[in-house]
Amino acid sequence: GESVGLHLPTLSVQEGDNSIINCAYSNSASDYFIWYKQESGKGPQFIIDIRSNMDKRQGQRVTVLLNKTVKHLSLQIAATQPGDSAVYFCAENSGGSNYKLTFGKGTLLTVNP
Amino acid sequence: NAGVTQTPKFRILKIGQSMTLQCTQDMNHNYMYWYRQDPGMGLKLIYYSVGAGITDKGEVPNGYNVSRSTTEDFPLRLELAAPSQTSVYFCASRTGRDDQPQHFGDGTRLSIL
Numbered sequence: 001g002e003s004v005g006l007h008l009p010t011l012s013v014q015e016g017d018n019s020i021i022n023c024a025y026s027n028s029a030s031d032y033f034i035w036y037k038q039e040s041g042k043g044p045q046f047i048i049d050i051r052s053n054m055d056k057r058q059g060q061r062v063t064v065l066l067n068k069t070v071k072h073l074s075l076q077i078a079a080t081q082p083g084d085s086a087v088y089f090c091a092e093n094s095g096g097s098n099y100k101l102t103f104g105k106g107t108l109l110t111v112n113p
Numbered sequence: 114n115a116g117v118t119q120t121p122k123f124r125i126l127k128i129g130q131s132m133t134l135q136c137t138q139d140m141n142h143n144y145m146y147w148y149r150q151d152p153g154m155g156l157k158l159i160y161y162s163v164g165a166g167i168t169d170k171g172e173v174p175n176g177y178n179v180s181r182s183t184t185e186d187f188p189l190r191l192e193l194a195a196p197s198q199t200s201v202y203f204c205a206s207r208t209g210r211d212d213q214p215q216h217f218g219d220g221t222r223l224s225i226l
Contacts, residue, residue, distance in 0.1 A: 043117075100171065
């Protein structure tokens, strides 16, 4: 089975609300995690990453939280906008120094105006 | 910079035909990767390369071949196309520095009939 999975396959929010997308991983040896955004017909776009020695990392309107105790990763998007509508994937580095990523199935985020 | 460029964007093949999916990057990245993405699923690693002349198998390499004669180019070859290879193919690259994300092209949509 997949080592990275998502709790919610779809998420619908109102414009201006905060969004939280969750991800579970099973490989306790993974040391680097990435969130990607994929719009229809496009390749995955890097959003934010976090190393396993950190619990939290903030970017512009996005925050990633890592809980190693329960092997859980979340992406928080503040003041969600219609342009945030996309599929969001978490990925973990399961390949050591080769950085071979294992991807979850993704969560479809829909932002309603 | 163009980033990661994939050609063609779309292709329809007949069973048993062969083709090469092209991928080139202008970021002087050492690491390059090929993934496939089936509908509603995450990305699965086919092959990867850590530098010119070096390639290795990923999770789903059967039916594919790769070569890496230059830093810029990482073509993916399908020798005998099968319906199970209908998918969207993504190429990605990354620098060799630790904890740097992969950057993706916009994909090649391949249908085998």
